[in-house]
Amino acid sequence: MFTRRTFDVVVVGAGVVGAACAFYTSRSGLCVAVVDRGPVAGGTTGAGEGNLLVSDKQPGPELDLALLSTRLWRELAEEFPATFEYEAKGGLVVAAQQDGLAALRTFAATQAAAGVQCEDVPHLADVEPHLAPGLAGGVRYPQDAQVQPALAAAHLLRASGARLLLGEEVIGVLRTTDGAVRGVRTPRGDLLAPAVVNAAGTWGGQVAELAGTSLPVLPRRGFVLVTEPLPRVVRHKVYAADYVADVASGSAALQTSAVVEGTAAGPVLIGASRERVGFDRSLSTEVLGKLARQAQELFPVLRGVRVMRTYHGFRPYLPDHHPAIGADGRVPGLWHACGHEGAGVGLAPATGALIADGLAGSGGRLDRRAVDVRAFRPGRFGSGPPQPGRADAGAWPSAPGPTDRPPA
């Protein structure tokens, strides 16, 4: 049956970012629908490790966004206790050699100046007894935390009260004669709304295209190894200092740097590889072997531990490694909340709160001075049809008008 359903906001994407957008937007009083062609957390969210990191970010707008998000995750964990395995475990970045440690300390000092808590750890064995002996030292980041990302998305969606439409693919973005968005089309009917939020993650470029604009989101593949369940053998999220350089790299070639952490359920997760190979889902034993070897170098105890399974996903990657958050500016009523690369789980609440704030117009609850949203302007990559007479994205247009509630 072809139906017409009316909302204030339609969020495209039921990953953790879409869930956070729905949660904060509903909370601001708007009537929200979330539509996804698959299940909840069926894309990159479900393939992530659930890291909430400030440690891997250099000072700048994304670090500010991460700091805001860290606070919001803590609030969410207090509001919904014991639902999505929030664990304030802290991060530990280690350096093998003295020169690497010096560089790490310098980097940490710049982060500390930007508001990140950093603690120098001269004796690694005191905080991580299973770490390989002989490492030069490390820096501990108490603000780093972890959630189970699929659970987090599911609970935020449930708590939002938003209408959830799963297995329903957006096949078109409806626009008025003057170009403004007025909803989306799916094979089951139209979802009408004066605002559409593109939270389609790695597939955000396709949604932008449906709306007649563009966003250069590319997939960056990553593998994760899952060990058999263990007691707590790794206390922090532990990674080598090279990881920060890999995250910031624009290279298409394979990069691996071990990121090792325990989980509430028992298995140890081992990441993180990065390679630009399109949406190639085939298993790469080369990558798996490299990750395993690097993890064993950090934690020799893992040599006797079995890897139970692996999984992989596609980080939504934008050319400057910053997400696209805000109004499109080229298509009135179109908002973007995607392209967070490997930081989508961590950055989801701040992204959702910024989107909700923008959709609600002025008087939102966020102190926007905390984050310079201009760095996340969706229009910063150019191309796409210009919209004469409109300010570029990053401007926060007035809120969508109230609409009738959908029929019960």
Next chain:
Amino acid sequence: MFRSRRSPLGLARATPGAPFDITLDGRPVPAFDGQSVAAALWADGVLSWRTTRGSGKPRGAFCAIGSCYDCLATINSRPNQRACLVPARPGDAVTTQKGHGRADLAV
């Protein structure tokens, strides 16, 4: 009893050699060449050789074809071996596995 047509060996008309011993928590359990550890334990009337991580419930062989990972056991001090796939060898020491079987690694 193994010659009975009702036993698996009888039904398959198998003629195994003499049994040898493996142990479960130190107690001898007879096994035949080619038999899996789980089959030997079952033939001896043992249905459970692991307890679950969360609630300590008993577990043994369920699918018996290596898919379900329910039959995990600590064999020769190595935890998390699928007893239904590991061939029994003379002298194998099977120990009842508590939870993940890796408590010694905890920090």
